[in-house]
Amino acid sequence: xxxxxxxxxxxxxxxxxxxxxxxxxxxxxxxxxxxxxxxxxxxxxxxxxxxxxxxxxxxxxxxxxxxxxxxxxxxxxxxxxxxxxxxxxxxxxxxxxxxxxxxxxxxxxxxxxxxxxxxxxxxxxxxxxxxxxxxxxxxxxxxxxxxxxxxxxxxxxxxxxxxxxxxxxxxxxxxxxxxxxxxxxxxxxxxxxxxxxxxxxxxxxxxxxxxxxxxxxxxxxxxxxxxxxxxxxxxxxxxxxxxxxxxxxxxxxxxxxxxxxxxxxxxxxxxxxxxxxxxxxxxxxxxxxxxxxxxxxxxxxxxxxxxxxxxxxxxxxxxxxxxxxxxxxxxxxxxxxxxxxxxxxxxxxxxxxxxxxxxxxxxxxxxxxxxxxxxxxxxxxxxxxxxxxxxxxxxxxxxxxxxxxxxxxxxxxxxxxxxxxxxxxxxx
Amino acid sequence: xxxxxxxxxxxxxxxxxxxxxxxxxxxxxxxxxxxxxxxxxxxxxxxxxxxxxxxxxxxxxxxxxxxxxxxxxxxxxxxxxxxxxxxxxxxxxxxxxxxxxxxxxxxxxxxxxxxxxxxxxxxxxxxxxxxxxxxxxxxxxxxxxxxxxxxxxxxxxxxxxxxxxxxxxxxxxxxxxxxxxxxxxxxxxxxxxxxxxxxxxxxxxxxxxxxxxxxxxxxxxxxxxxxxxxxxxxxxxxxxxxxxxxxxxxxxxxxxxxxxxxxxxxxxxxxxxxxxxxxxxxxxxxxxxxxxxxxxxxxxxxxxxxxxxxxxxxxxxxxxxxxxxxxxxxxxxxxxxxxxxxxxxxxxxxxxxxxxxxxxxxxxxxxxxxxxxxxxxxxxxxxxxxxxxxxxxxxxxxxxxxxxxxxxxxxxxxxxxxxxxxxxxxxx
Numbered sequence: 120x121x122x123x124x125x126x127x128x129x130x131x132x133x134x135x136x137x138x139x140x141x142x143x144x145x146x147x148x149x150x151x152x153x154x155x156x157x158x159x160x161x162x163x164x165x166x167x168x169x170x171x172x173x174x175x176x177x178x179x180x181x182x183x184x185x186x187x188x189x190x191x192x193x194x195x196x197x198x199x200x201x202x203x204x205x206x207x208x209x210x211x212x213x214x215x216x217x218x219x220x221x222x223x224x225x226x227x228x229x230x231x232x233x234x235x236x237x238x239x240x241x242x243x244x245x246x247x248x249x250x251x252x253x254x255x256x257x258x259x260x261x262x263x264x265x266x267x268x269x270x271x272x273x274x275x276x277x278x279x280x281x282x283x284x285x286x287x288x289x290x291x292x293x294x295x296x297x298x299x300x301x302x303x304x305x306x307x308x309x310x311x312x313x314x315x316x317x318x319x320x321x322x323x324x325x326x327x328x329x330x331x332x333x334x335x336x337x338x339x340x341x342x343x344x345x346x347x348x349x350x351x352x353x354x355x356x357x358x359x360x361x362x363x364x365x366x367x368x369x370x371x372x373x374x375x376x377x378x379x380x381x382x383x384x385x386x387x388x389x390x391x392x393x394x395x396x397x398x399x400x401x402x403x404x405x406x407x408x409x410x411x412x413x414x415x416x417x418x419x420x421x422x423x424x425x426x427x428x429x430x431x432x433x434x435x436x437x438x439x440x441x442x443x444x445x446x447x448x449x450x451x452x453x454x455x456x457x458x459x460x461x462x463x464x465x466x467x468x469x470x471x472x473x474x475x476x477x478x479x480x481x482x483x484x485x486x487x488x489x490x491x492x493x494x495x496x497x498x499x500x501x502x503x504x505x506x507x508x509x510x511x512x513x514x515x516x517x518x519x520x521x522x523x524x525x526x527x528x529x530x531x532x533x534x535x536x537x538x539x540x541x542x543x544x545x546x547x
Numbered sequence: 548x549x550x551x552x553x554x555x556x557x558x559x560x561x562x563x564x565x566x567x568x569x570x571x572x573x574x575x576x577x578x579x580x581x582x583x584x585x586x587x588x589x590x591x592x593x594x595x596x597x598x599x600x601x602x603x604x605x606x607x608x609x610x611x612x613x614x615x616x617x618x619x620x621x622x623x624x625x626x627x628x629x630x631x632x633x634x635x636x637x638x639x640x641x642x643x644x645x646x647x648x649x650x651x652x653x654x655x656x657x658x659x660x661x662x663x664x665x666x667x668x669x670x671x672x673x674x675x676x677x678x679x680x681x682x683x684x685x686x687x688x689x690x691x692x693x694x695x696x697x698x699x700x701x702x703x704x705x706x707x708x709x710x711x712x713x714x715x716x717x718x719x720x721x722x723x724x725x726x727x728x729x730x731x732x733x734x735x736x737x738x739x740x741x742x743x744x745x746x747x748x749x750x751x752x753x754x755x756x757x758x759x760x761x762x763x764x765x766x767x768x769x770x771x772x773x774x775x776x777x778x779x780x781x782x783x784x785x786x787x788x789x790x791x792x793x794x795x796x797x798x799x800x801x802x803x804x805x806x807x808x809x810x811x812x813x814x815x816x817x818x819x820x821x822x823x824x825x826x827x828x829x830x831x832x833x834x835x836x837x838x839x840x841x842x843x844x845x846x847x848x849x850x851x852x853x854x855x856x857x858x859x860x861x862x863x864x865x866x867x868x869x870x871x872x873x874x875x876x877x878x879x880x881x882x883x884x885x886x887x888x889x890x891x892x893x894x895x896x897x898x899x900x901x902x903x904x905x906x907x908x909x910x911x912x913x914x915x916x917x918x919x920x921x922x923x924x925x926x927x928x929x930x931x932x933x934x935x936x937x938x939x940x941x942x943x944x945x946x947x948x949x950x951x952x953x954x955x956x957x958x959x960x961x962x963x964x965x966x967x968x969x970x971x972x973x974x975x
Contacts (some may be wrong), residue, residue: 267888267925271862299885303861380886380916380939424862430882432943433731434699434852434950442870454858457727458808460695486914488808497695511808515860522862 122195125160130169133183142195147171148188149181178333212290212347214254217280219273219304220263221297223324223335247336254290254343266297266304266323271424271522274307278420281312281319285416291318291346293339298323298377298385301356305372306519307422309354309542314416318346320357321372325383334359334383341367341397348402349395353410354542359383360396368393371410373516373544376486389513390487390546410543421526423449428518430454430484431461440468449530450478450521453506454514459483459490460497466504473505478533480521481506482514507534510545520544550623553588558597561611570623575599576616577609606761640718640775642682645708647701647732648691649725651752651763675764682718682771694725694732694751699850699950702735706848709740709747713844719746719774721767726751726805726813729784733800734947735850737782737970742844746774748785749800753811762787762811769795769825776830777823781838782970787811788824796821799838801944801972804914817941818915818974838971849954851877856946858882858912859889868896877958878906878949881934882942887911887918888925894932901933906961908949909934910942935962938973948972 122141123131139145139157147153147169158170158178168180250256261280264273277294284292296304305321312319320342324335342357345367354372361384370388379385388394394406425448429440443451451472455461459481461469472479481501483490489511492498502508509517517537524536550569551559567573567585575581575597586598586606596608678684689708692701705722712720724732733749740747748770752763770785773795782800789812798816807813816822822834853876857868871879879900883889887909889897900907909929911918917939920926930936937945945965952964 265888265923265925267859267884268890268892269861270890270892274861297885299888300861377885377913378915380911380913380918382916385913385916424864426862427864427867428858428860430856430858431695432856432946433697433702433728434854434946436852436855436874439855439871439874442873443867445870446864446867456695457725457805460693460727462696462698464696464698483808485805485808485813487806488810488813490808495693497693518860518862 122159126166128166130160130166130183133169133186137189137191139189139191140195143191144193145171146190146192147181147186149185153179153181154192172336178336211253211255213288214250214256214291214293214343214346215284215287215289216256216258216293216295217277218258218260218263218295219269219277219297221266221295221323222326223295223297223322223338247339249336249340250343253340254347256343257289264297266299266301269297269300269304271307271422274304274311275420275422277304278308278311278418281308281315282418282420285315285317285418287317289317291320291343293342293346294319294321296321296323298325298358302372302375302377302386303515303519305354305356305375306516306544307523309372309410309544310520310523311420311422312354312416312418313541314352314411314413315354315418316352316416318349318352319354319372320346320369321355322357325359325381325385334364337364338367341369344397344400345369345395345402349404351409353394355394355410356386358386360393365398367397369395369397371406371543373542374513374546376513376515390511408543412540412542419523419527422522423525424522426450426452426518426521426525428452428454428514431456431465433462435462435465437465437468440465440472444468444472444475444477448477449525450480450533452480452482452509452514452517452521454484455481455490456484458494458498459492459501459506459508460495461501463497463500466500469501469504469506476530478521478530478537479506480509480517480537482509482512482517484514486513507537509537512544516544554594556594558588558594558611561597561614565617565619567617567619568623571619572621573599574618574620575609575614577613581607581609582620600764606764639681639683641716642678642684642719642721642771642774643712643715643717644684644686644721644723645705646686646688646691646723647694647697647705647725649694649723649751650754651723651725651750651766675767677764677768678771681768682775684771685717692725694727694729697725697728697732699735699852702732702739703848703850705732706736706739706846709736709743710846710848713743713745713846715745717745719748719771721770721774722747722749724749724751726753726786730800730803730805730814731943731947733782733784733803734944734972735951737800737838737972738948738951739848739850740782740844740846741969742780742839742841743782743846744780744844746777746780747782747800748774748797749783750785753787753809753813762792765792766795769797772825772828773797773823773830777832779837781822783822783838784814786814788821793826795825797823797825799834799971801970802941802974804941804943818939836971840968840970847951847955850950851953852950854878854880854946854949854953856880856882856942859884859893861890863890863893865893865896868893868900872896872900872903872905876905877953878908878961880908880910880937880942880945880949882912883909883918884912886922886926887920887929887934887936888923889929891925894928897929897932897934904958906949906958906965907934908937908945908965910937910940910945912942914941935965937965940972944972
């Protein structure tokens with residue numbers, strides 16, 4: 120059966136002339152020689168390129184005019200049969216894939232060049248046929264949101280869903296998630312699902328799944344390999360290590376940050392190496408630390424959002440801080456300067472906040488490194504005013520932890536909980 | 548004349564026995580062999596160590612008990628005579644050193660282990676005798692503040708002082724400054740003193756000048772070499788490149804950030820290499836870009852602080868944004884997620900802010916990379932609501948530029964000025 124899905128005009132003609140179908144494994148001589156599977160194209164694609172998925176999982180676009188020769192090595196039918204047999208192998212481990220939206224579950228609208236979320240979890244799964252060779256993947260759409268629109272309510276939904284699967288026979292769970300706020304979500308799951316027995320990997324992509332340069336497939340394949348071979352539990356963010364396609368980094372979900380707007384290796388473990396790296400199908404462990412402090416599963420799936428993040432800067436208006444105090448927040452997390460400072464102009468208001476019973480935690484806008492408030496007069500002054508240094512907790516993680524702590528503990532317990540390591544949010 | 552300044556007990560006895568004075572150049576056999584100058588110690592230092600300044604400019608502490616042998620290579624008197632002659636050399640270029648405070652101008656209180664700002668600019672200058680061999684340094688204290696207490700008023704004072712020296716015969720100007728907010732100050736000076744003809748280096752240290760491990764001397768020496776040999780103008784932050792003492796990095800003052808709370812190489816050029824590096828007395832230029840867009844000096848030394856920085860995060864309360872609107876700010880700079888997004892829950896308030904005539908600029912909390920608001924629906928929605936993407940301007944720099952723009956331009960000119968490159972705040 121012929122399949123030229125998405126190909127039109129010249130590219131359709133080219134495929135027909137060479138008796139090549141979408142899904143065929145081919146060898147193409149162009150500037151260099153490429154081998155891979157012809158991929159479908161989407162509505163409104165141009166007719167000047169073929170999309171080819173290389174063995175590495177990387178998709179490329181090949182310009183028709185530069186193709187000197189194309190040879191079919193194996194037809195789609197044969198590969199499908201092989202896969203069918205493979206998929207039924209009951210000895211393969213089970214993976215659950217929950218989709219929440221984001222670029223990894225979206226495709227480019229070629230009319231506008233814009234990206235819209237349309238792929239279902241099943242489509243996502245089936246778009247990466249390599250997955251079926253290493254695991255039986257059950258896919259489910261939880262919701263479909265770009266991650267800038269993910270709210271703490273979404274965090275709760277994901278956590279509740281995971282809680283229901285805590286005693287399942289899945290070897291690992293993948294959460295497909297937009298990258299913008301993935302590290303906020305991973306932080307919440309880390310605290311809410313302390314001790315969760317099955318390893319969890321949040322996976323995203325910086326380019327949508329149907330684009331030639333998408334990192335989605337490699338990130339998903341890397342995540343499955345990681346989940347199957349890590350021999351531990353925890354909440355991880357699994358993404359490209361850098362711009363090349365050789366290494367997939369698996370970061371502790373509470374020590375990671377999106378540190379670049381667009382490049383593939385946007386996620387970095389702050390102040391250290393990723394906990395695990397997947398290179399050429401092999402999973403390497405960099406870090407012997409266990410992710411969760413407690414071994415038993417103790418879910419605490421509540422939160423309160425009456426928490427503010429205050430990034431101090433020269434010229435910060437104490438009157439603005441007064442406005443925040445009007446909001447009756449329970450916790451204020453400061454992103455101070457350097458080792459954990461804010462200017463003297465803020466002292467009066469901070470004292471007032473402390474007297475109001477608000478928990479005041481200090482992190483650093485340097486992002487990397489530890490706050491140390493005993494070194495300078497300013498730090499000691501601020502501690503005297505009631506600010507609690509939060510070690511080397513990343514500001515965004517401290518914010519999420521505070522929301523979680525406020526939802527699960529009494530006000531008087533918050534200080535203890537904020538300083539107590541739960542899910543590798545502090546590095547030693 | 549004997550000089551054992553700061554040495555007491557065993558260490559004093561050791562120096563006397565070996566006929567060694569503070570300032571002598573010595574060779575010490577310990578675990579390895581060290582050569583350098585015996586440095587004074589401060590009140591309440593212990594009596595178990597000698598402080599030695601190595602040729603690299605690095606100070607170390609040597610444990611008395613481990614010293615096998617000490618030899619005097621050159622006495623202080625001889626060195627001083629040589630230096631006296633050198634200092635009078637009228638052919639040496641002139642450098643102005645303005646001190647504003649910070650760790651570089653502070654010392655450790657050994658009673659408490661805390662750091663207090665006590666060194667004057669003259670003391671700072673004379674504590675680094677190497678400077679006199681390459682330049683005639685005029686030193687002046689502008690004020691003495693830790694940089695967390697530096698306010699926009701201090702920025703104005705520094706800029707006004709520099710403005711007075713714009714036609715002077717100084718080959719370069721050093722601003723000794725605390726590191727916490729050094730990149731905010733360098734940004735303001737970059738915009739306010741567009742085209743300033745003399746190169747300016749902001750220099751700080753991560754360890755106070757009297758500590759054995761201080762980076763102050765090397766940073767100062769590196770800055771003087773840079774100023775004398777850079778053959779350009781601009782505002783630079785000059786600090787250790789990394790943990791070793793071989794390279795001093797000279798960053799564009801609008802592309803730099805303190806990215807670590809404590810380590811020597813805390814400052815990094817965002818998304819690229821430092822513009823210049825000083826290695827072993829040689830100044831290397833990495834970047835052919837001229838710092839200022841305009842060649843002529845056009846000072847604009849005003850600012851307004853009615854500008855807010857809003858770091859968006861999941862759970863950000865739109866009501867808090869409403870409170871910010873109550874403050875009647877002229878500009879709001881967003882630190883959005885990823886390519887420049889905030890959640891849909893904020894749309895109504897953003898529209899309101901736009902209708903109020905507030906300039907709304909978008910940067911990314913990723914810090915590195917460019918905002919691109921045309922890729923996703925969210926970005927396009929936000930642009931339709933009136934938010935202006937600020938390319939790859941660092942959030943803190945955008946904030947300072949906005950304060951400066953608000954102080955020097957009409958409201959209707961702010962958009963144009965914010966998008967117009969002035970001092971390398973945008974990378975190409």
